Amino acid sequence: MEIIEGILTRRSIRKYTNKEVADEQIQLLLKAGMYAPSASNQQPWHFVVITDRKILNIISEVHPYAKMLKQAQLAILVCGDEDRELSKGYWVVDCSAATQNILLAAHDLGLGAVWLGVHPREERKNEIRKIFDLPHNIQPMSLISIGYPDEEKETPDRFKPERIHYNTW
Numbered sequence: 001m002e003i004i005e006g007i008l009t010r011r012s013i014r015k016y017t018n019k020e021v022a023d024e025q026i027q028l029l030l031k032a033g034m035y036a037p038s039a040s041n042q043q044p045w046h047f048v049v050i051t052d053r054k055i056l057n058i059i060s061e062v063h064p065y066a067k068m069l070k071q072a073q074l075a076i077l078v079c080g081d082e083d084r085e086l087s088k089g090y091w092v093v094d095c096s097a098a099t100q101n102i103l104l105a106a107h108d109l110g111l112g113a114v115w116l117g118v119h120p121r122e123e124r125k126n127e128i129r130k131i132f133d134l135p136h137n138i139q140p141m142s143l144i145s146i147g148y149p150d151e152e153k154e155t156p157d158r159f160k161p162e163r164i165h166y167n168t169w
Contacts, residue, residue, distance in 0.1 A: 010107040030047055046079045
């Protein structure tokens with residue numbers, strides 16, 4: 001798949017088959033996340049791969065938009081390490097880039113995925129912190145639900161020329 005095609009056709013997929021995702025594919029997703037750009041190349045991320053059905057089900061109960069985790073083969077929790085950043089607060093931007101890379105890689109591999117926001121919702125962050133016993137310097141950013149898609153979505157037209165400005169507002 002060409003990069004532009006992948007960007008334009010990627011959709012949030014919330015329904016999955018029961019087909020298992022291969023370990024090699026999971027490693028490629030993680031590698032894609034680690035190749036995201038980051039402020040001062042600090043790469044302040046950590047990834048928690050979640051394949052345990054019990055944990056996926058627990059998350060689906062504490063996160064209001066994570067019901068699809070009951071079907072997903074896995075999820076990846078993207079976290080920012082505040083001790084690894086030179087520019088305070090940029091872990092959010094850096095982990096967002098890593099999350100997007102994982103979503104695009106999943107699409108390219110024929111997998112379905114959806115970004116589940118954790119940060120900045122303190123109640124979600126607190127629940128995730130408890131489930132994974134995260135150290136104080138580790139901030140949960142996002143959860144990515146992943147599996148083989150059991151739904152297809154059309155590509156909407158999102159290009160809006162009226163939102164483009166050249167040289168000035």
